[in-house]
Structure formats: structure tokens, C-alpha cells
Amino acid sequence: MLKLLRIIIVVICCILICVIGSIYSLIRFKNPNNVALFAHWFARLHPLFGLTVEYRYPEGADKFERCIYIGNHQNNYDMVTISHMVMPRTVSVGKKSLIWVPFFGVLYWATGNIFIDRENRNKAHNTMTTLAKRIHQDNLSIWMFPEGTRSRGRGLLPFKTGAFHAAIEAGVPVVPVVCSSTHQQVNLNRWNNGKVICEMLPPIPSSDYSRETVRDFAKHCHDVMEQHLAKLDAEVAQTHRQT
Template identity: 40%
Template sequence: MLFVIRMLLLGLHFLVAGVLGVLVGLCRPFNPDNSRLYARLYGWPFCWIMPVRIEAEVGPLFDQPPGCVIIANHQSNYDLFVLGKVVPRRTVCIGKKSLKWVPLFGQLFWLGGNILIERGNAHQARKAMLTTTRTLQNNATSIWVFPEGTRNPQTQLMPFKKGAFQMAIEAGVPIVPVCVSPYAQRLNLNRCKRERVIIRSLAPIPTAGLTQQDMPALIEQCREQMQHCIDSMERELNRG
């Protein structure tokens, strides 16, 4: 019964947040701070509807000025809501071009100034890379990326794709890792007890002076740091 009630409330919340978000976007289209407002619209009510208790320890993320690459692990579609309260100001993300046609969410994503790319098209991908580099360097705007490239509910991170690191190196901006404790396989929508979810950001990793030859080592460094953090949060949660 709780599952049905929560899903109905979540669906209603998604529609209301989408409508409000589109209205905000129409008033200030493509403003890079729209995504932060959208994230709050989705994130705050979620904590009341769903059985989660989010603990955010993201001082390094909020202390970092706009103009960085933020990388995070991606567990499920609920990340849209779980991460809502920690998206910093002037942050956009990259999504596939077809998202623009998803009712409400697609228009909201587009009006939020997020970067839409056509996957599988090398020419378009290169143009998108140039756009993101200019955005990072000149617009005081950060870009949020899920470097695994797909959802992964497991505690072990999958290999990272190179796009986020290529952007950071080309723009010479720091990378800020954000780690979310494993929650996707624990989440039970049919119970009252709230699941504890920890979000923890790590210290920025500088890329100034690095070249593309340094990218494999940079990727491994980021992945190792994030895996260590996720393992530490998992042990903390298991201790209760």
C-alpha cells in the first residue's frame, strides 16, 4: 500500500515540479542557474515522500567557485531527486539530444541551459566538446558528469569514460568528485523506515598544466578516490 501511495505522490510531484520548472525556464531561458533551482524543486519534496534520509557533506563542492567539472556515481533514475539538494549554483550537465522531446522534463532540461549532444555523431561530439570548454573557461559555469556513462547500482564503480576528464584538461579547470553511498538496492518503497543516504564531496583535483597524455593517470586517480570514499560510506552504513 505504501508503495502505491508513494508512487502516486512521486508522479504528482514530478508533474508539478516539471510545470513549475518550465515556467521558471520561460521567464529566464537558458540561465545556467536554472538547473540548481530545478534540482531543488525535484529534491526537497522527495525527502518527504520517499523513505530516505539524506546526509549531505559537500563543503568542498560548495566552496569551489563555478567553473569546474563535477563527477559523480550514478545509481538509478532516483538520482535526479537524491542529488537535488547538492547541485551548486551555475551548474549544467550534458544529455543526449533526444531528451529535449521528453514531455515536461525535456523542455525543462533544455531551458536549463544544459548541453545537448547527438551521441554517435563524431562531428557533433567534437562541437559539443568545444562548447563545454568555452563554457568552463568563460561563463563561470560548472558541468556535472556521470563518468561511468550509465546507471550502476553496485558498490564497485565501473570504468570511467574519458569525456569529463578531457573537458577538464582542455579547459584547465579542477575536477570535484561527488560520491553517493550505495542506496539503489536498499531502497524499499513499501516500508516506513527511512534509508540513510550519504552524499560526500572530495577535495578538488587540479588539472592546470596537464595534457591529454596525463588523462589515464587522472582518471585512475579520480576513480580510486571515489571508490575509497564509497567503500568508507558503505562500512559506516553497515555499522549502523
């Protein structure tokens, strides 16, 4: 009964956010602050899943220059956890098929996010070049999930290099954002589904890397995030043992 009630309430809330957000974003069409605004709206739904979410930021995070944020992509609960970490004047990059998701697709397009055709390598490469230009032309930061797909409990998957190519070309740092593991944590028939920690790490400069060493850049960022994910998971596990 609790699961059914939660599903009904969440669906209603998501549809309302998408409809209201689409109307608002069409009025302020592709305003770069739209994405953070409605990402935060979705994040406010986390109590409906029985989750407590803690957000952590490095000192001066609100004053970071333009950059590329990279997050770990786990499952559908990302929408109510790590989405709160999206900063103002930040747009995300998503697969073009998102446009066809009922209600959400229009919101994703109207808020100003960028679509990528992952099936076409040439188009995907051109998109990364376009991203690098837009960062400076439009004074934007970019949010990407470099794993390219949801990990669904498989740990931090290998990174694709697109985000790192764009960072090198634009000459901007990469800012890792790590969310503790949520795989199989949520039971919709349980009131309390525990704690999740989302943490933004300090920027990693791209100036030490080039096109020839882009894979080293990606691996370094992967190692940093993997180690921090293990740290957050251990902290959450300790918290759960104490409660």
C-alpha cells in the same frame, strides 16, 4: 497500498515541478542558476521514498572557482539524492534523447543543460571542446556522470574520458561528488528506507595532466571516488546496524 500512494504522490510532484520549472525557466531562459534551483526541488522529494539524506561539503565549497563536477550515477533515485549537490551556475551534460522525456525533457532543455550525441564520436568530441569554452565565456561549472550510464548495483563503472578532456582543455579542476549506494535500498512498501550520504570531495587539479595522460587523470579520479564510496557505504551500513 503504501507503494501505490507513494507512486501517485511522486508522479504528481514531479509533473508539477516540471511544469512550473519549465514556465519559470522559459521566462529566465537558460539562466545558469536554473539547474541548481530545480535539482534541489527534486531532491526535496527524498522523504517520499522513506530516505534520510545527509549532505557533506568540503570547506569553502561555496567559493570554488569554475570546475567540472563528476558524480556516480546509480539509478533513478539519483534525482532525489545526489541532485541536491548541484551548485549555483552549474549546468549538466545529458544524452540528447532526454528532450523526449514527457514533462522533464522541456525542463532539462529550458534550464540550460547541454545535450550530447553519444552515438556520434565527432559530435561528442566537439561538445567537450564547446564545454571548455563555455566554462570561461559564460562563467559556468559543468556537472557530468563520467560512467556514462547507470551502474544499477555494479559498483563504480569505468569512466569515459570526456569530462577529463574538457577539464584539461579548460584548465579547471575536477570536483568528485560521491553518493552512497542506493541499489535495492528502497522498498516503496516500507516506511523507513534508511540513510544516504552524499559528499563533495576537494577539487583535483587538471594541471598535472595533458591530453596524452587523460586516461591517467580519469583513473585517478575513479580510484578516489571508488575508495570514498566504499567508506560511505561502510558508514551507512554501521548506521543501519545501530538502528
